[in-house]
Amino acid sequence: MRLADVVSVSHAVARTSGRLEKTQHLADLLTRLPSDEIGIVVPFLSGSPRQGRIGIGGAMLSSMRDIPPADAPSLEIRDVDAAFDRLAAMSGAGSATSRSQVLRQLLGRATRDEQDFLVRLLFGELRQGALEGIVIDAIARASGIGAARIRRAVMLAGDPASVARTALVDGDAALSRFILEPFQPVQPMLADSATDVADAISTLGDAVIEYKLDGARIQVHKVDDEVKVYSRNLREVTAAVPEVVTVARGIPARAIVLDGEAIAMREDGTPHPFQITMRRFGRRLDVDRLRPDLPITPFFFDALYLDGEPLVDEPLARRMDLLTARVTASNVVPRVVTANPAEAAAFAAQALATGHEGVMVKALTGRYAAGRRGQTWLKVKQARTLDLVILAAEWSGRRKGTLSNLHLGARDSERGGFVMLGKTFKGLTDEMLAWQTKKFLALEIGRDAYTVFIRPEVVAEVAFNEIQASSQYPGGLALRFARVKRYRADKSAADADTFATIQEMYGQGSRL
DNA sequence: TATGTCTGCCCC
DNA sequence: ATTCTGC
């Protein structure tokens, strides 16, 4: 199949807003597609190439803007895939230059529309209103198999392309080969948010409350002495966390799959900040050098498989029992089972006092909903707010032509002026975007390519979860997960919170 | 060698 | 990660 055929379907998908119609366009394409190209095109339609990230980012792509497009389409899907393969294989000195040359050559053979598609694909912003979810529906429609069955197979396979090939070529019965088994990581279950523990308990009834640790999600697979550790995105990270391998090897089970969190702990049993955990997690070099001073500890909270039996369809209560029977208590997340809101609230307070992020509240009857934001898991995190001054805004956002991304500043009561603490666009409705665009242009005192700087007069109430060290901002501090709650028309810049206040919060640990 | 820029099925 | 929006 030609690239142009895929591009035209992508355009048709982007043009319509209806999910059913998007699905139909994609299903038609899948039906026409030669079976040996399913593995290439399905990832394209889900928004990323088969090869994953291949070392091409925004800077490289924006340097390609001058390439004149071809007059007529000639690229085959296979040509593109082969070029991506070559790009992915490049490394070492001079690789950036040769990568740039190969990409230039590819884009030079593409029409304007094809160039546009390839650039968005490589940048990871296809924006056709259909990613994996819609593609799953399309596979279902094209194969005549139920969407739930396809979705489940994708969660277990971790990859829609192989499921598409099986469904379209071999049919329904062949999907049964997608089962949970060791060393085939499954997409982790995700959680919804709740405002507080009492709210979560009243939603879920009998529940287990767990410390929510601010580390990195891990899925650990063990068969006999062989252990592999996967990240939330199913990336294999075994080499980064030898401590986890040691703990897993010691578990008395022939085969087991566990879900948990890896975090750097202090000797006194309190957690390091997330930034410190990240110095270890994801590191491949010098792991042994950092290990003595910065050990990583796994804390497990779920068991997905044990000695030949998949547990994902078992209720949480049974999965917990099997977990605690096999794993030492020091490697299980602290937890309490209760339906009593007061007891739950006390446990949550204890989690925060120990320095943790908050708690998870989970229904005891819940199944493990792989890859989904299950309604049976609720996270409760502590947030606080500051009144900050808007220093500037950037041209970007949901609707082009609005000033959306806000620069947030705290008042510097000692030296005068304001100290920038980060940016946010979150929490802004379409209505607020329209209002602030007008307002900020009236307050403009200067601009550059993307930014309008304004007189520091507008105050917003900004929620955040943590204050963290920053090498980017002049005060050396930045807000984590900042979002706008509301504008404070009743406050002037002189009423805004001061940088000294933020420094004090950071010193105490922003969660205490 | 030292520093800066870019990238990441990155982590949150 | 968080949040808003259309379906």
Next chain:
DNA sequence: GCAGAATGGGCAGACATA
């Protein structure tokens, strides 16, 4: 309720450049 879009800070590592 789901899926998608749009965007945040910071980390290690690879490579380019001075």
